[in-house]
Structure formats: structure tokens, C-alpha cells
Amino acid sequence: MSWWRTEEDTQPWKGRYAPFDLVKELCIAVGVITLLAILLTVLLSSPDDKSSTIAQWSHELPADFATAAAKELDETSPTAEYGPPYNHSSGSVQHFLLLHPQRWLGVSHPINTADDYVIKPLQTVPNDPALQSAVAEYKAAPEKQKKEWSEAYGKPLEEYSEAVEEKKTPPSTVSVDQSTGTVTVKASGAGPVPTMMASLQSLAQSGGLEGGLVTSSQFFQTDYTKPLLFMADGGLLAERAETQHLLGRQWGLMNETGSFPGQPWLWLYALWYQVEPMKTSPNADIQVLLIMGLLSLAFICIPFIPVINRIPRWIPVYKLIWKEHYRESPPAA
Amino acid sequence: MSAAPTTPPKTPSKSWTVKVREKGVEALPPERLLPDGQPTYVASWIYVFGVASIASLIVIIGSGCILALKGPAWWHYTGVGHFFNSIHMWSVELFFFVMVVHLWGNYWMAAWRGGRGRVWVTGAIIFLVAVPAALTGYVSQQNFDAQWISTQAKDAMNSVGVGSFFNLTNFGQMYSFHILLLPIAVVALVSVHVLLVRRNGVVPPFELEKKLAAAPAASRRADGPPQASTGAQT
Numbered sequence: 173m174s175w176w177r178t179e180e181d182t183q184p185w186k187g188r189y190a191p192f193d194l195v196k197e198l199c200i201a202v203g204v205i206t207l208l209a210i211l212l213t214v215l216l217s218s219p220d221d222k223s224s225t226i227a228q229w230s231h232e233l234p235a236d237f238a239t240a241a242a243k244e245l246d247e248t249s250p251t252a253e254y255g256p257p258y259n260h261s262s263g264s265v266q267h268f269l270l271l272h273p274q275r276w277l278g279v280s281h282p283i284n285t286a287d288d289y290v291i292k293p294l295q296t297v298p299n300d301p302a303l304q305s306a307v308a309e310y311k312a313a314p315e316k317q318k319k320e321w322s323e324a325y326g327k328p329l330e331e332y333s334e335a336v337e338e339k340k341t342p343p344s345t346v347s348v349d350q351s352t353g354t355v356t357v358k359a360s361g362a363g364p365v366p367t368m369m370a371s372l373q374s375l376a377q378s379g380g381l382e383g384g385l386v387t388s389s390q391f392f393q394t395d396y397t398k399p400l401l402f403m404a405d406g407g408l409l410a411e412r413a414e415t416q417h418l419l420g421r422q423w424g425l426m427n428e429t430g431s432f433p434g435q436p437w438l439w440l441y442a443l444w445y446q447v448e449p450m451k452t453s454p455n456a457d458i459q460v461l462l463i464m465g466l467l468s469l470a471f472i473c474i475p476f477i478p479v480i481n482r483i484p485r486w487i488p489v490y491k492l493i494w495k496e497h498y499r500e501s502p503p504a505a
Numbered sequence: 506m507s508a509a510p511t512t513p514p515k516t517p518s519k520s521w522t523v524k525v526r527e528k529g530v531e532a533l534p535p536e537r538l539l540p541d542g543q544p545t546y547v548a549s550w551i552y553v554f555g556v557a558s559i560a561s562l563i564v565i566i567g568s569g570c571i572l573a574l575k576g577p578a579w580w581h582y583t584g585v586g587h588f589f590n591s592i593h594m595w596s597v598e599l600f601f602f603v604m605v606v607h608l609w610g611n612y613w614m615a616a617w618r619g620g621r622g623r624v625w626v627t628g629a630i631i632f633l634v635a636v637p638a639a640l641t642g643y644v645s646q647q648n649f650d651a652q653w654i655s656t657q658a659k660d661a662m663n664s665v666g667v668g669s670f671f672n673l674t675n676f677g678q679m680y681s682f683h684i685l686l687l688p689i690a691v692v693a694l695v696s697v698h699v700l701l702v703r704r705n706g707v708v709p710p711f712e713l714e715k716k717l718a719a720a721p722a723a724s725r726r727a728d729g730p731p732q733a734s735t736g737a738q739t
Binding site: 182183184185186187188189190191192193194197198201202204205206208210212213216217219220221222223256257264266273274276277278280281394395396397400401403404409412413420424425428429432433436437438455457458460461462468471472473474475476481484485487489490493494495496497498500 | 539540541542543544545546547548549551553556557559560561563564568580581587588590591592594595596598599601605610612613614615617619620621622625626629630632633636639640643646647648649650651652653654655656657658660661663664665666668669670672674675676677678680704705706709710711713714717
């Protein structure tokens with residue numbers, strides 16, 4: 173195969189040579205790039221928007237936090253219904269024809285939203301017998317009862333969120349004090365859930381919840397999967413992202429905060445999310461990745477793809493590139 | 506019981522070390538590895554972008570090493586740290602910019618001609634490996650960008666099953682990929698790419714390729730200058 177085996181095909185250059193100092197050229201290039209990087213640094217710096225915290229989220233958007241937490245307890249949040257690699261649900265499981273890689277690889281980072289985000293953190297709260305009694309009551313209840321309590325608590329919150337989103341008058345069953353970051357839900361038939369949720373909100377506002385979500389089985393931790401997914405179930409990250417043009421429909425995949433270039437090399441990847449059927453498909457990610465996988469393979473194989481590998485001969489951009497050479501040795505007509 | 510040999514083996518051809526050395530020198534003699542002359546057709550600004558890509562990579566690694574020395578949080582609370590982070594970020598932007606121009610330039614030169622397919626293939630793979638190298642940097646920043654990018658990009662990784670062993674929300678894993686595993690891959694690929702370029706020489710213009718193809722096979726050699734070159738053989 174002539175394109176691959178270089179021994180047979182690389183031809184010797186028997187023409188003229190010009191002096192060339194490889195090491196000097198590299199040193200000059202490093203100097204120029206360093207100066208350019210320093211110049212851009214001095215002129216433009218780099219973005220560093222502080223990360224959001226669960227404490228901040230529960231203070232600034234208390235109703236949103238309470239709604240997300242209620243869904244975690246009820247196991248109806250996006251994370252609870254996600255599927256692999258977090259659990260065995262199917263809400264975010266994608267496939268393409270007979271390809272089900274997400275399902276095939278299984279659950280590798282297990283998350284039980286009720287236990288991990290609500291019950292276990294609450295069990296760490298000391299000196300609160302009323303809370304521990306409520307948690308014990310909840311844990312001991314049958315699944316059907318748990319569901320009824322969670323729905324009784326969560327439904328008014330959902331109505332409140334919808335009303336706020338549609339800029340209507342919120343229902344009187346939910347009162348939110350923005351100054352203290354407290355949420356009161358008048359829910360009959362919610363059992364111990366209001367007590368649990370009020371304590372969870374206090375724990376979150378004290379900063380204790382994020383610590384509890386990071387430190388699980390050992391002291392040293394670097395895995396932020398649980399707190400990040402919990403926060404992503406709420407609205408704070410998305411709200412900040414929208415103002416910074418980071419949402420998918422804003423080509424956010426290749427943007428970063430501020431007016432910085434981000435990852436422009438991902439433009440083609442971001443493009444596929446803007447066109448149908450990917451734009452509205454529940455399997456958009458796997459579709460886009462398969463397209464990009466094929467295109468990447470084609471990119472690697474350009475020398476061996478008919479037509480594509482002939483285009484440079486037909487469109488003579490090379491005459492511009494080798495302008496100097498052709499000035500001295502014009503090609504034969 | 507036979508006597509133990511008293512003299513060292515005198516069969517250098519069986520030595521792995523010698524074999525590797527001989528193969529290496531045969532494939533890339535020093536004057537071809539570090540040439541002091543280039544064919545005269547290598548005269549265009551487009552050739553600058555190849556060396557500029559390597560230069561950018563050197564600046565990325567240099568600034569990244571300084572950031573790594575002080576730990577991942579340093580740049581958030583010191584002006585010096587932020588300065589080096591900015592250099593790191595802009596050298597990445599420059600790296601991708603010059604690399605893309607370099608790739609386009611080589612496409613329009615059809616630089617895979619004359620048995621140079623491996624040069625193109627390694628170059629294209631470098632670009633593709635550099636993308637996750639940059640992505641893992643974005644999710645290792647420990648700021649809002651890292652939070653948002655990791656929680657959004659995880660869905661793409663999960664959809665193809667990659668998320669089960671490449672978890673974008675696991676800072677420790679992403680940091681390891683960013684400062685060790687992927688840079689090793691990029692540097693290794695760049696090394697192979699550069700050695701292949703030196704071995705095969707720079708692709709000639711189209712019409713010269715035909716003349717070279719007509720040359721006697723016995724005289725075939727890549728386009729390094731003749732041995733003991735003075736560097737000015739015009």
C-alpha cells in the first residue's frame with residue numbers, strides 16, 4: 173500500500189537546498205508564542221467566575237432548592253430518573269438503532285437520590301430529636317405512604333415554580349421569605365416531610381450539605397459527582413449559564429464565561445445540536461457523537477478517501493502556498 | 506558440569522540495544538533528524554504553523570507545570586497564579602489556532618503524497634487527542650465554568666457509555682487526565698509525528714513529485730540534505 177509504506181515511496185530531493193536552522197527556528201517560535209500569550213494575558217486576562225455552592229443556591233433560590241430537594245426525596249428528579257451510570261432508571265438513557273452503550277456499561281457511580289441527598293445528610297444532624305424522629309418515621313413507612321407524603325409536599329412547590337416562571341400570582345400554600353431564605357409549605361397529608369425539608373434547607377444554608385455529599389466513605393475526596401448532579405437538578409446553574417450564553421441553544425458547548433473564546437474548535441460538534449433531528453431528539457448526544465466519530469475517522473483517513481484527496485490538485489491553493497517556488501520555477505503549462 | 510564462560514559474549518548483533526541503535530540511526534541519521542538545509546521549495550509562511558504548534562505546546566506544558574507545582578487552587582487566590590493560568594489558557598487558544606492552520610495548509614498541499622500517509626494520520630490524531638486534553642482542563646478549573654461544562658458534557662459521555670469510566674464530574678480523575686495522561690499522549694504523538702516528518706521529508710510541489718517518481722530507485726532517499734552538508738547547497 174503505497175500511501176502507508178514510506179520506504180518505497182518517499183522520493184529523494186535532488187534539487188537545490190537552502191540553509192535552514194531547525195533549532196533556531198524552534199527557539200524563535202517559542203519566544204514569539206510566549207510573547208503573544210503574555211500580551212493576550214496582559215490585555216485580556218482569563219475568566220474565573222466563582223463556583224456556585226449549595227449554600228448559595230438554598231439562600232438565593234430557596235423555593236427552587238426546596239422543589240429540587242423534594243424531587244430527590246420523591247425520586248422524580250432528573251438525576252433520580254437518569255439511568256446508567258447513576259441508577260437503573262431510564263429517563264436519560266440514549267440509544268441509536270440497536271446500539272445501547274449507556275445501558276451496556278451499567279451503573280458505575282450509584283446514586284440513590286432519596287438516601288444520598290436527603291436521608292443520610294439529615295441523619296448526620298446532631299441534637300435534633302424531632303428531626304431524627306421524622307426521618308425514622310419516613311424510613312419506616314411503606315413505599316406507597318412515602319410517595320403520598322412526598323407528593324403532598326412537592327405538588328404545591330411545583331405549582332409555585334410554574335406560577336413564578338409564568339409570572340402569575342403564586343399559590344398561597346407556599347410562602348417564601350427571600351431575606352431569610354426560608355420556605356413554608358402548607359401541605360396537609362405530608363407526614364414528616366415538611367420537618368425533614370425544613371432541616372435540609374437549614375443544613376444546606378449552613379454549608380453542611382455540600383460537605384456531607386462530598387465526604388462519603390473516606391476523608392480525602394475528589395469526586396464531586398453527587399453535589400454537582402444535585403445542583404444541576406435545580407435552577408441556579410442554568411440561570412447563571414443563560415446569562416453567560418452557555419446554554420446548548422446558545423452554542424454554549426463551545427463558549428465559556430465572559431467574552432473569552434472558549435473552545436471554538438468544538439464548533440462542528442456544537443453545530444449538530446442546532447439542526448434537526450438532533451435539535452429535538454431525546455437521543456441527540458449519541459447521535460451527535462456518532463456523527464463526530466465518523467467525521468473524525470474520515471478526517472484521519474483523508475489521504476485515502478477518493479475525491480477528498482484529489483481536491484487539493486483541482487483547487488490550486490498550493491500555487492499560493494508555493495508562490496515563491498513557482499516564481500523561480502514556473503510550472504509547465 | 507561445564508565451565509562457566511569467562512569472556513563476555515561477542516555477538517553484538519544479538520544485543521537488543523545495538524539493534525535498536527542501528528535501526529534508529531538507519532531510519533533517522535543525525536543529519537536528517539536535525540538538518541541544516543531544506544529543499545528550496547520549503548519557502549512559505551505556511552511552514553511556520555507546524556513549528557508554531559510545537560512552540561505553543563511547549564508554552565502550554567511550561568505554564569501547566571508552574572500551575573501544577575502550586576496545586577489546582579493556587580490560581581484562584583493569587584495574582585501570579587491567575588497570570589500563569591491566563592498564559593496557559595491563551596497558549597491553548599494559540600495552539601489550536603496554529604494547529605488548525607497547519608492542518609489546512611497540509612491539506613491543500615496534499616501533504617500525504619509520496620508515502621507520507623502516516624504523517625497526516627498522526628497529525629490528525631494529535632488534533633483529536635488535544636480536544637479532550639483541553640476539555641479536561643476546562644472541567645478541572647474549580648470554578649463555575651468547570652461546574653457547568655462538567656454537568657452538561659457528562660450527558661454526551663454517558664450516552665455512549667464512556668461516562669462509566671471517564672467521569673467529568675470527578676475532579677480528581679479529570680485532573681489526572683489533564684496534567685498527566687493526555688499530555689503524555691499528545692507529546693508522544695507529536696514526537697512520532699515530527700520523527701516521521703524528518704524521516705520522510707517535506708512534501709514537494711505536485712509537478713516535482715512526478716520528476717522524483719521518475720528518478721532511479723537506487724538513488725531514493727528522503728529530502729534531507731546530503732551528508733556532511735554545509736547547509737548552503739544552492
